Amino acid sequence: MIGQGHATIVLDHYSSRGDYGAKFQKFPTLSESKNWREEDILDLFDNLKDHPKINRKKVVLARWSAGAGIVLPFISNPGALDLPEGVAVVGAILTYPYTYGCYKEIQSFNVPALIHFGKLDGNKGSPLTGYYCWKDKVVKFSDNKIPVLFKAYDDTYHGYDLALLRKRPKKCRTVKYRDGTGESCMAFNESAFKQSMTSNKKFLKIYLGD
Numbered sequence: 001m002i003g004q005g006h007a008t009i010v011l012d013h014y015s016s017r018g019d020y021g022a023k024f025q026k027f028p029t030l031s032e033s034k035n036w037r038e039e040d041i042l043d044l045f046d047n048l049k050d051h052p053k054i055n056r057k058k059v060v061l062a063r064w065s066a067g068a069g070i071v072l073p074f075i076s077n078p079g080a081l082d083l084p085e086g087v088a089v090v091g092a093i094l095t096y097p098y099t100y101g102c103y104k105e106i107q108s109f110n111v112p113a114l115i116h117f118g119k120l121d122g123n124k125g126s127p128l129t130g131y132y133c134w135k136d137k138v139v140k141f142s143d144n145k146i147p148v149l150f151k152a153y154d155d156t157y158h159g160y161d162l163a164l165l166r167k168r169p170k171k172c173r174t175v176k177y178r179d180g181t182g183e184s185c186m187a188f189n190e191s192a193f194k195q196s197m198t199s200n201k202k203f204l205k206i207y208l209g210d
Contacts, residue, residue, distance in 0.1 A: 006204070007051075007053075007054050009044065011041065030066075030100075034070075037067075037069070038070060038073065041070055041074075042081070045083060045084045045087045048087060049086065056086050056087045056088070057086075057087075057088045057090075058088070058090050058207075058208055058209075059088060060090060060093065060203075060204060060207060061074065061075065061089055061091075061093070062095070063093075063094060063097075064095045065095070065097065068094045068097035068101050069100075069101055071092050072097075072106065075089060075092045075109050075110055075111050075113065076104070076106045076107075076108075076109060076110070077107050077108045077110050077143070078105065078106075078107065079110070089111050090112075090207045090208070091111050091112045091113065091203065091204075091207040092111055092113045092114070093114045093200060094113060094114070094116070095115075095116045095196065096117055096121055096130065096158050096159070097134060099122070099129040099177060102129075102137050103178055106141075107141065107142045107143070108142050108146065109141070109143075109146055109148055110146065111146065112146055112147045112149075112206075112207060113147075113148045114148075114149045114199060114200070114203045115134060115148065115150045116151050116153070116196045117131040117135070117150070117151070117152050118153050118155075118156025118157050118189065118192060119131055119152050119153060119154055119155070120156055120157050120185070121156065121157050121160075122182070123182035126180045127178070127179045127181070128179070129175075129177055129184075130158070130184075134150075135150060135152070149203070151195070151196065151199050153189065153192035155189065156189045156192040157186055158184060158185060159187065159188070160187065160188060160189040160193055161188075161192070161193040161196060162188060163188070165187060165188035166188045168188070169187075170185055170186070170187035171185065171186050172184065172185040172186075
């Protein structure tokens with residue numbers, strides 16, 4: 001990316017904030033961590049003014065799973081957070097965004113978006129989760145003038161692109177959702193990983209340029 005004139009910024013949100021307990025087993029609540037993350041990205045946007053080589057008018061936000069909760073307030077209608085003056089988001093890449101983000105009131109996206117999902121990532125029916133929830137939600141968006149590309153991969157679960165899962169067997173757990181209990185599984189998928197990388201490159205070339 002750097003060789004192509006693009007700057008990549010990765011936020012490491014969790015430092016020494018909060019009381020994690022003696023064995024680092026006491027984690028912040030979802031609402032606490034969400035607030036921290038939103039503060040972090042707003043600070044980052046604000047600090048971009050100190051880096052004149054970075055074009056603040058061409059920002060693409062990319063997040064995974066629960067991390068999509070940072071992106072949604074900036075790209076959704078109705079919106080929840082305002083961008084600092086001089087900053088413009090031109091696109092977003094959401095990789096298997098979390099189900100609770102799907103439950104939020106979102107009528108449309110205000111920027112082009114690319115969404116990646118494994119077809120085995122979620123439960124159909126009650127509860128409607130993951131792939132099924134987001135696929136239905138995007139179809140029902142009121143504004144279809146802004147492109148939302150939904151990429152779905154066969155035989156693919158959550159975390160398909162996590163290299164640390166490459167040699168590990170599929171692992172599942174039970175999760176309580178708003179409308180019922182579902183199963184969440186994680187497994188690496190080399191084919192889906194490579195396909196998503198190709199799609200990301202094409203998306204970035206369109207909205208960031210060469």
